[in-house]
């Protein structure tokens with residue numbers, strides 16, 4: 001691995017000042033489960049590493065009075081999946097974070113790093129898109145908020161400028177009578193990245209057991225994770241019949257723009273989008289009805 005300078009700032013100001021001076025020469029390190037691998041295989045060659053783990057704002061994990069969940073960008077996946085409000089209220093996020101890598105990887109890796117790496121297959125992205133999450137981005141002079149649906153710009157590319165840092169992610173509390181499901185397809189059961197990932201999230205109306213709102217997001221089938229409003233609109237305001245689910249699954253597959261690679265052809269990925277859209281919608285509906 002090429003040599004590099006290492007800084008571990010204890011404040012956001014210090015980190016921002018380093019990034020502002022160094023720009024493209026620096027890379028932020030959270031868990032390092034992605035960045036260190038990239039540095040070892042020569043795909044990333046930062047002259048300077050700015051370790052984010054000692055910055056207090058990035059280490060907070062807070063449930064704010066039933067309004068929102070704040071996940072600091074350096075909070076480990078293990079901490080997230082053992083946090084009671086996440087387990088109780090954010091099932092769809094819990095499901096995704098629990099299957100990322102191995103226990104050792106989850107002890108170091110973060111959701112912040114997962115979304116900043118901007119892999120189309122990032123498992124936390126489809127659930128966070130369904131939940132309407134926002135990225136809190138710090139830059140010299142103040143913070144800005146970026147809705148997650150405009151955070152991803154392409155494989156490995158985000159809305160972050162070189163002198164900006166992801167501070168955390170704010171996730172609004174899910175509406176009452178809502179439920180979600182995230183499933184991914186991987187050739188191996190564990191330690192593999194998604195060939196396709198689908199998150200479905202439903203808000204059920206109180207009186208008639210109708211689907212008030214549907215949110216569906218796909219991973220690994222386009223340059224960025226994406227919501228599929230074409231599929232969502234078919235379900236909103238109706239009962240989730242087999243026909244409606246089938247139509248939504250077809251629309252989701254139409255919206256997917258997968259590539260063919262060693263892990264699966266584009267046609268195969270579109271078929272899997274249909275299968276997982278059906279399954280996640282049914283599971284979300286059944287969980288809610290209990």
Ligand SMILES: Cc1cc2nc3c(=O)[nH]c(=O)nc-3n(C[C@H](O)[C@H](O)[C@H](O)COP(=O)(O)OP(=O)(O)OC[C@H]3O[C@@H](n4cnc5c(N)ncnc54)[C@H](O)[C@@H]3O)c2cc1C
Pocket residue numbers: 027028029030031032033034035036037052073074099100101102105108109110111112113114115116117121122123124160164165166167191192193194
């Ligand atoms: C064996 C193995 C298995 C894996 N399995 C999965 C899997 O199942 N699912 C999955 O989605 N991923 C998987 N990954 C990829 C990776 O582990 C995850 O994406 C993880 O969540 C990355 O988090 P991290 O904290 O380690 O990120 P890091 O490696 O620290 O950083 C990743 C990128 O984000 C940038 N970054 C990090 N934090 C910030 C910040 N606060 N502000 C600005 N930029 C920042 C870094 O500069 C870097 O470019 C796997 C990786 C390995 C090696």
